[in-house]
Amino acid sequence: xxxxxxxxxxxxxxxxxxxxxxxxxxxxxxxxxxxxxxxxxxxxxxxxxxxxxxxxxxxxxxxxxxxxxxxxxxxxxxxxxxxxxxxxxxxxxxxxxxxxxxxxxxx
Amino acid sequence: xxxxxxxxxxxxxxxxxxxxxxxxxxxxxxxxxxxxxxxxxxxxxxxxxxxxxxxxxxxxxxxxxxxxxxxxxxxxxxxxxxxxxxxxxxxxxxxxxxxxxxxxxxxxxxxxxxxxxxxxxxxxxxxxxxxxxxxxxxxxxxxxxxxxxxxxxxxxxxxxxxxxxxxxxxxxxxxxxxxxxxxxxxxxxxxxxxxxxxxxxxxxxxxxxxxxxxxxxxxxxxxxxxxxxxxxxxxxxxxxxxxxxxxxxx
Numbered sequence: 001x002x003x004x005x006x007x008x009x010x011x012x013x014x015x016x017x018x019x020x021x022x023x024x025x026x027x028x029x030x031x032x033x034x035x036x037x038x039x040x041x042x043x044x045x046x047x048x049x050x051x052x053x054x055x056x057x058x059x060x061x062x063x064x065x066x067x068x069x070x071x072x073x074x075x076x077x078x079x080x081x082x083x084x085x086x087x088x089x090x091x092x093x094x095x096x097x098x099x100x101x102x103x104x105x106x107x
Numbered sequence: 108x109x110x111x112x113x114x115x116x117x118x119x120x121x122x123x124x125x126x127x128x129x130x131x132x133x134x135x136x137x138x139x140x141x142x143x144x145x146x147x148x149x150x151x152x153x154x155x156x157x158x159x160x161x162x163x164x165x166x167x168x169x170x171x172x173x174x175x176x177x178x179x180x181x182x183x184x185x186x187x188x189x190x191x192x193x194x195x196x197x198x199x200x201x202x203x204x205x206x207x208x209x210x211x212x213x214x215x216x217x218x219x220x221x222x223x224x225x226x227x228x229x230x231x232x233x234x235x236x237x238x239x240x241x242x243x244x245x246x247x248x249x250x251x252x253x254x255x256x257x258x259x260x261x262x263x264x265x266x267x268x269x270x271x272x273x274x275x276x277x278x279x280x281x282x283x284x285x286x287x288x289x290x291x292x293x294x295x296x297x298x299x300x301x302x303x304x305x306x307x308x309x310x311x312x313x314x315x316x317x318x319x320x321x322x323x324x325x326x327x328x329x330x331x332x333x334x335x336x337x338x339x340x341x342x343x344x345x346x347x348x349x350x351x352x353x354x355x356x357x
Contacts (some may be wrong), residue, residue, distance in 0.1 A: 015155035017255035023213035025193035040332035051295035058274035063267035075275040079282035081316035092275030097268035
């Protein structure tokens, strides 16, 4: 077991670094950016970040590849019809659950 | 909208994030206790960091008694993507959000909270952001607690099904704008292809996943900002943000 004082030292440093990374840009960039290139960059960044985080990680987010693929397909179809985030999330989770349940029956 | 309505809308929008966090933090709770942290230590790590990848990398360092500098470096590398998100978020916060409120909001800039924030049409007000942070924060804390207390409360199949929740939400955020703008769609495709390359090409696999995401996003974002800059009138900062910063078709 880790000594309590040592634990708190590590916890403090870990939380501190994580917080500074988040806090400094949010507090320092107070002015609206006018530069068109930077504005365009900031416009694309979120979608690029989310895309990179989702693919290929989503394929390894469930019990097996097949349920993940079908979950993704359902999420994409629901999103194309612009359903709410919660609907899409529940649709994908439900699909994964049903697929893995059927697969457990077959086994 | 009144402050209360904004707060409640934030709570509601945070709910799907909370759902996803329950499963991820549940897994983290099991992991942290497995590494040798006590239950209360695991919970404190979650409550003070609120970052999945960072915590997964940090806990073995704490438990193994590795040098303190290791934790600084891993957190910097893995979490640096949050600073990109914070810059982006800073442009979307209403001018009414004061310094102290910014300091509070900064505590919970996570992938998912950021994703939902930027998908909002209007500028972000403090009550909305506080609401948006509340449910996921408690989901993260409660999930960790449950995972740390008893690894096998939830049947494996439910944990597995919840695992896709956060990614499904990302899909729901990216697809609608990608459907409307070809440049957004292409930018996303580029980021995805790069991310796949980092995952499967042996030499690129050496790059940590946190850094890989930063590289994918920076390259795709910079490239498309250069070849398909957004039009000025559409990227306005204020009142009519219905099509905020819609990209000019390349």
